[in-house]
Amino acid sequence: MMKETSISLPPLDYMLAFEATAEAESFVAASKSLNISETAISRKVRLLELHYGVPFFLRGHRSISITPQGAVFLARIKPALDMLRDASRKTIADHRDRPVTLAATNSVAALWLMPRLQKFNQHNKHLKIMLVSSDDDNECLSDNVDLAILRGDGIWPGYDAQMLFGETVFPVCSPEYLEANPTVADPARIHTLDLIEVSSSHREWMNWRTWLESAGFAVKDLHQGSLFNTYPLSVQAAVEGLGIALGWGHLVDPLLQRQKLVRPLGSAKVRTDHGYYLLKSERKKGFDECRVVEELLLGFSAERTRYG
Secondary structure, three states, X not given: OHHHHHHHOOOHHHHHHHHHHHHHOOHXXXXXXXXXXXXXXXXXXXXXXXXXXXXXXXXXXXXXXXXXXXXXXXXXXXXXXXXXXXXXXXXXXXXXXXOEEEEEXXXXXXXXXXXXXXXXXXXXXXXXXXXXXXXXXXHHOOOOOOEEEEEEOOOOOOEEXXXXXXXXXXXXXXXXXXXXXXXXXXXXXXXXXXXXXXXXXOOOOOOHHHHHHHHOOOOOOOOEEEEEOOHHHHXXXXXXXXXXXXXXXXXXXXXXXXXXXXXOOOOOOEEEXXXXXXXXXXXXXXXXXXXXXXHHHHXXXXXOOOOO
16 A cells, blocks of 8 residues: 555646646746756656646647646646645745845944844844944945945935934943043144044045044044054954044944043034935835844844934
8 A cells, every 4th residue: 555655646747837827828837936947847747647648738839828737737736735835834834944035244244233142142143133334334234235324325225224323423432531631622733733534435424524524623643543454453442441432423432331431522413414224125025034134133223322
C-alpha cells in the first residue's frame, strides 16, 4: 500500500509547473513566474500528463488552452499547494527571522541609534538588525538596504520619507572645559577659543563660521582647535575637553542628559529647514520584521526632546 501511494504521486515541481501554466495559460508566462526556462516548463507539464495519461492542455501553434480535465485537476490540487506554501512560510518564520538592513549616517548610527539599541534588543530579541554606517548617501540607499536614516529636506524621489527629528544646532563643550575657560559663555569671545570642526563633503553641513553668522554673532578670525573627518569624533573630542563643538540636537541629547556635555551659550541655537528622515523605497515590498523596526524608530522619534 505504501509503495502504491508513492508511485501515484508525481514530483512536486511537475505540479508547480502545471499550476503556473494553467493560471497564466502560457508556457512563457509560467517560465517567468517560476524563473526557469520555457522548455523546462513545457517538459514538466508534459511529464505530468504522461504520468496520469490525461491531456491537461490543448496546444496550438502559438497558444495553449486548458482542457476540462486540466481545470478539474487544478481545482483539486490548488488548495493542497497553497497549504504547502503556507506551511513552508511559517516554518521559515519560526526558525529564521529575516534580518533588517538599516543604514544611517555615521553621526546617527553612533550617537542616536547605538544608545537605543539595547532598549530595542530587550523587547525584540527575535529580530536581527544589520546596521550599515556610512556618510555616502548612495551606499545608504543601495538595493540591499531596507530602511535608511539620512539628513535632507524630506524629498527623495522614489522613497517614502518620515521625519525623525529636525536640525537644531548649538555649541557644546565639557563642564571641565567651561570651568577652565569661562569666556566660552561670551558669544563675542567664543571665536578665540578651541573650536572643533568637522571636514565634510556635504556643502550644506554647518560649520562654525556659518553657525555664528546664522546666530547673528559677528564673525572674526576663527581659532580652529581640532579638525575631524567624522562628526562622532568631534563630539568625543568635546567630551574629552579638547574644545567647543557644534552639537546637533537629538544626537547629543544623551550626553547632555548625563552632563558629559553642556551648552555654554545657554539657549542660543540655529534651526535649519533640514532634518533627519526615515526612508524606505517605494519599489521594495515590505515585510513584517521591517515594519516592526520602522514602528520602533518612529516611537523613538515621538519620545524626542522638542527644540522648536
